[in-house]
Each structure stands twice: as C-alpha cells, then as structure tokens.
Amino acid sequence: MQRLPTGIPGLDHLLNGGYPAGRVSLIRGASGSGKSLCALMLASAQPGGAIYGTFDEAPERLQGYLSNWRTESDVHFLDFRAEDDLVNESFSGVELGGLLVRIEHALALHDTRVVILDAFDSVATTFGNTETIRRSMTAVFNWARNNDVTLLVTGGVDADYRSATGLMDYLADCVIEIGQAIEGNLMTRTLRVIKLRGAGHGTNVYPFLIDEHGIWLLPITDTALTAPALRERQSTGIPELDEALGGTGVWSGSTVLISGTSGTGKTIIAAHMAETFCKAGKKTLFLSFEESPQQLLRDVASVGISLSSAMEEGRLFLEARRAVERGVEEHLIWLFHETHRRGVDTVIIDPISALSDVASARSFKNLVLRVAHQLKSEGLTLVLLELIGDDGSGQSSLNMSSLIDTWIRLERVRRDNHFHRTLHVHKSRGSSTSSEVMDFEITARGLTLTSTTARQA
Amino acid sequence: MTEKLILKIYIAGMTPAALRALRNLREICESFRDDGNFDISVIDILQHPQLAEDEKILATPTVVRSLPPPIRKLVGDLTDREQAILGLDLVAVDE
Numbered sequence: 001m002q003r004l005p006t007g008i009p010g011l012d013h014l015l016n017g018g019y020p021a022g023r024v025s026l027i028r029g030a031s032g033s034g035k036s037l038c039a040l041m042l043a044s045a046q047p048g049g050a051i052y053g054t055f056d057e058a059p060e061r062l063q064g065y066l067s068n069w070r071t072e073s074d075v076h077f078l079d080f081r082a083e084d085d086l087v088n089e090s091f092s093g094v095e096l097g098g099l100l101v102r103i104e105h106a107l108a109l110h111d112t113r114v115v116i117l118d119a120f121d122s123v124a125t126t127f128g129n130t131e132t133i134r135r136s137m138t139a140v141f142n143w144a145r146n147n148d149v150t151l152l153v154t155g156g157v158d159a160d161y162r163s164a165t166g167l168m169d170y171l172a173d174c175v176i177e178i179g180q181a182i183e184g185n186l187m188t189r190t191l192r193v194i195k196l197r198g199a200g201h202g203t204n205v206y207p208f209l210i211d212e213h214g215i216w217l218l219p220i221t222d223t224a225l226t227a228p229a230l231r232e233r234q235s236t237g238i239p240e241l242d243e244a245l246g247g248t249g250v251w252s253g254s255t256v257l258i259s260g261t262s263g264t265g266k267t268i269i270a271a272h273m274a275e276t277f278c279k280a281g282k283k284t285l286f287l288s289f290e291e292s293p294q295q296l297l298r299d300v301a302s303v304g305i306s307l308s309s310a311m312e313e314g315r316l317f318l319e320a321r322r323a324v325e326r327g328v329e330e331h332l333i334w335l336f337h338e339t340h341r342r343g344v345d346t347v348i349i350d351p352i353s354a355l356s357d358v359a360s361a362r363s364f365k366n367l368v369l370r371v372a373h374q375l376k377s378e379g380l381t382l383v384l385l386e387l388i389g390d391d392g393s394g395q396s397s398l399n400m401s402s403l404i405d406t407w408i409r410l411e412r413v414r415r416d417n418h419f420h421r422t423l424h425v426h427k428s429r430g431s432s433t434s435s436e437v438m439d440f441e442i443t444a445r446g447l448t449l450t451s452t453t454a455r456q457a
Numbered sequence: 458m459t460e461k462l463i464l465k466i467y468i469a470g471m472t473p474a475a476l477r478a479l480r481n482l483r484e485i486c487e488s489f490r491d492d493g494n495f496d497i498s499v500i501d502i503l504q505h506p507q508l509a510e511d512e513k514i515l516a517t518p519t520v521v522r523s524l525p526p527p528i529r530k531l532v533g534d535l536t537d538r539e540q541a542i543l544g545l546d547l548v549a550v551d552e
Contacts, residue, residue: 086530093534097469097517098509105506
C-alpha cells in the first residue's frame with residue numbers, strides 16, 4: 001500500500017508511514033475538536049497538492065489558518081457551502097450533481113489526485129434529505145476508489161448522524177477519531193487511529209497539541225530507534241564537580257538529577273552547567289517553572305554567571321512557563337516540540353517537581369519516565385532539578401533512581417553555628433565517583449566546591 | 458406587456474429529476490407568461506464544469522431567476538408547484 005504524508009508530526013509514525021494513497025480516509029470528531037486543522041495540515045503537506053472542498057468554514061478563513069504555518073502551499077479550495085440566498089424548495093429530486101463535476105474539474109485543472117472534503121456531513125443539514133446525501137457520499141467514495149483518487153473526509157462523531165450521512169466507518173479504509181479529555185480543569189486533545197485497513201497501526205489514545213505552528217502529536221519520532229550512546233563527557237564548568245563525577249563531567253545523552261531543598265543552589269548549578277555547555281558549542285533549552293527569564297538572568301548574573309551571550313548567539317533558549325497553565329500532556333508535547341524546533345542537545349528543567357502539582361502521583365511519574373526515555377532515545381542530555389520538601393525527611397519524591405544516570409544531591413547542614421551548603425554525588429553510572437560530601441559556596445565570583453577532607457586538613 | 462423572465466437551470470445530465478424540473482419549470486413559466494415572454498437556458502454542468510464552479514452549484518437541479526430582479530435561486534425538481542412559484546417570486550410579476 002502506498003502512503004502519503006499527513007503533515008502532522010507523529011501521526012505518520014502512528015500510521016506506520018502515512019495515510020493510504022488511492023483510498024478513502026475519515027477523520028471524525030465533535031465540533032471544535034480540530035478536524036479542519038488536521039485536514040488543512042494534511043492538505044498542505046501533499047507533495048502533489050490537494051483540492052480542499054469546504055462545507056462549513058469559508059475558504060478565505062482556512063487560507064488564513066494555512067498561511068500561519070506555510071508560506072507556500074499547493075491547496076486549492078472549493079467552496080461547497082450552502083449559499084444564504086438559496087431557496088429550499090421541498091428538496092424533492094435534489095442530487096449533489098455539482099459535487100463530482102467540480103471536484104473532477106479542479107483535479108484536472110490543478111493536476112492533483114488528493115481530495116479533502118471538510119465537514120461533508122453538514123450538507124445533510126442544508127438539504128435535509130439524508131437519503132440523497134448518503135447516496136452522494138457513497139457515490140463519491142466509489143468514484144475515488146475507481147479513479148485512484150486519495151480522499152479524506154471529515155465529519156461528526158454521532159453514530160446515528162454518521163449512518164444517516166453515509167460517513168460510516170466501514171466505508172473508509174482509514175478512520176481517525178479526535179476528541180478531548182478533561183482532567184482536573186485542563187483539557188487535553190486526543191487522537192486515536194480506529195482503523196487502517198490492511199496494515200498495523202498504533203492503537204492507543206494519543207494526546208496532541210494545537211499551537212501557532214499547527215498540530216503536534218506524541219510520539220514525535222519512533223521511540224524504538226535509540227540513538228547510539230555518545231561516549232563523550234561534558235564539563236559542568238565546576239572543576240571539583242567534574243572531578244567528583246569521575247573525571248570530566250557528565251556523559252552526553254545521560255539523565256542528571258540535581259535534588260535539594262529550597263535555597264540549596266540547584267538553579268545556580270544548573271545555570272552554570274548551561275553556560276558551560278553553550279560555551280562548548282552545545283545548544284541548550286532551559287525551562288523554568290519558577291522564574292521569569294529576566295529574573296533568572298539577573299539572579300545568576302549576581303553570582304557571575306552570564307547567559308545572555310549564549311542566548312544572543314542562539315545557543316541557549318530560556319523559556320519560562322507556569323506549571324498550572326497546562327495539563328501534563330500539553331507540557332510534554334510542548335517540550336518535545338520545542339526541543340525539535342530548536343534542535344537542542346541539552347534540556348534543563350527547573351524544577352521538574354513543579355509538574356507534580358498538576359498531576360496525580362502516577363501520571364507525574366509517567367511524565368518523568370516519558371521525558372527521560374524520549375530525550376535519551378534521541379541522544380539528548382537531560383538535567384532535572386528536583387525541589388525536595390522542607391519536611392526534614394530529605395527524601396526524593398521522584399523515587400525512580402533506575403531512571404537517573406547521575407544524581408547530585410544538595411543539602412544544607414548546620415555546623416559551627418552556620419548553615420553550610422554541601423554537595424555530593426549520590427550516584428553516577430559509568431563513572432568512578434567520589435562519594436565525598438563537599439562544601440559548596442556561592443559567591444559573587446561564582447561557585448566553589450571544597451573537599452571536606454581538605455578543610456579538615 | 459410583461460418584463461421578460463430570464464431563467465437558468467443547472468443540471469448534471471438529463472437525469473429523471475432534471476427532466477421533471479425542466480417540465481415543471483416550463484409549465485410554470487407558461488402559466489405566468491402566457492405571451493411566451495420568457496427564456497430558459499439549460500446548463501448541463503457535465504459539459505460546462507467551470508460554469509458550475511463560477512456559480513458554486515452543488516445541488517442539481519438548481520434554478521436561477523436572473524431577470525427581472527430579485528435574483529432567486531432554488532434547488533429541486535419543482536414538483537411542489539406552490540413552493541416553486543413562491544421560491545421564484547413569481548406572484549409579484551403576475552398580471
């Protein structure tokens with residue numbers, strides 16, 4: 001079976017390569033679920049162009065959406081909307097004689113074989129006579145099959161309505177349903193491939209995101225393809241820490257957790273790492289759930305860390321988001337989308353624990369797992385900061401040590417009537433690590449780590 | 458003397474519904490213009506697809522009253538005579 005690209009990142013993967021060429025596909029979903037956007041993205045991705053028949057939205061409006069994502073596209077609109085001035089007689093003898101005539105005319109005119117009929121089922125509302133509509137739809141399906149035309153139809157979800165309009169699943173070779181799920185007060189858009197005749201496909205409900213760049217779906221890439229482990233070390237920029245990690249820093253492509261209670265210096269260390277990574281020519285995405293970019297830049301500048309030049313050079317991307325703004329899934333999709341768009345090597349999340357506020361314990365753990373797996377499979381370095389509660393237990397709530405390659409723990413200990421910041425490497429895979437607890441100072445000149453043995457000597 | 462009634466009927470081939478619509482339309486015209494002062498152009502969109510595109514014809518048969526104003530457009534085979542007369546706004550031009 002020949003496939004065509006859907007133009008929706010992630011969906012082609014779900015369909016094992018794209019949607020079927022020369023067949024009939026159906027996207028169904030309730031109003032507002034994003035059917036038209038899906039259809040538009042698909043239309044604009046067709047290598048040989050597409051005819052887009054709209055029964056609901058004005059072509060000018062659709063063209064407007066389209067120009068947000070694509071500067072040029074080979075999409076030709078056919079306006080199948082009912083005219084306002086059309087007088088509906090009793091509809092006896094009405095046929096959709098203009099439908100195929102206009103489609104065929106447009107196909108010949110624009111030399112393409114892809115046809116999209118968006119919100120076709122709304123003609124039933126206009127012309128009332130569902131039997132006529134059903135016959136016309138079946139005729140269009142058959143015409144497409146017999147003429148090697150690739151047809152995509154969008155329509156509603158209601159089963160009665162579908163059978164009345166002929167948009168029935170069994171008529172189509174590929175059926176995709178899109179919907180919305182609400183958890184808490186946050187809405188997540190979902191997509192499911194219900195059927196793909198003659199081929200395997202992903203069967204789960206997958207979340208997707210609509211933003212100014214279009215539609216994004218998880219997984220974006222094939223998670224089965226794991227990037228080869230990069231045997232390369234990246235300096236953290238703190239010589240003593242590099243040393244404690246067994247030589248010259250953290251492994252590229254590894255997952256690093258820095259945990260500590262509030263005020264232990266997690267952000268400072270992460271910013272220092274970001275600065276160093278960028279100086280070494282890496283691209284880094286720093287996602288802050290706590291501070292605005294300006295605030296963060298000011299705070300780290302006060303201890304001698306300058307991130308602005310890396311930002312100006314397009315190597316550091318500082319993004320601040322509020323954890324409660326979106327559901328877990330949307331944060332996740334956005335993150336993956338952003339890493340792809342920016343082409344970064346390293347992702348720093350400050351702190352990942354902020355997302356535990358918007359998710360149940362299980363979905364939070366699931367989220368961290370998915371972030372770590374996805375980024376690792378793409379060979380990206382991930383630095384997660386974890387804020388540990390001040391309840392004194394000092395326990396990591398992540399409780400997923402198996403996932404973490406390197407775990408750096410920060411603490412504050414009381415000694416000689418002073419609180420001292422300390423740092424130790426709790427674990428680090430593939431390295432001979434020092435288990436020493438080091439004193440860690442933040443001064444206007446930067447960070448210093450002092451071996452406690454040295455102090456005692 | 459009445460103003461000439463100019464009508465267009467868009468059909469997709471000579472289907473039974475198209476034939477019914479034509480017959481009904483001619484009968485209605487003859488009764489409202491017994492002097493024969495009317496003109497019906499039959500446009501088969503199978504032969505002229507660009508005209509269907511220009512007029513955004515989806516349903517067939519579609520009858521358009523071009524002149525005299527008001528311009529009216531209606532779909533169906535015009536079996537319901539009363540509805541068709543109303544739809545074509547022919548009461549107003551009756552003598």
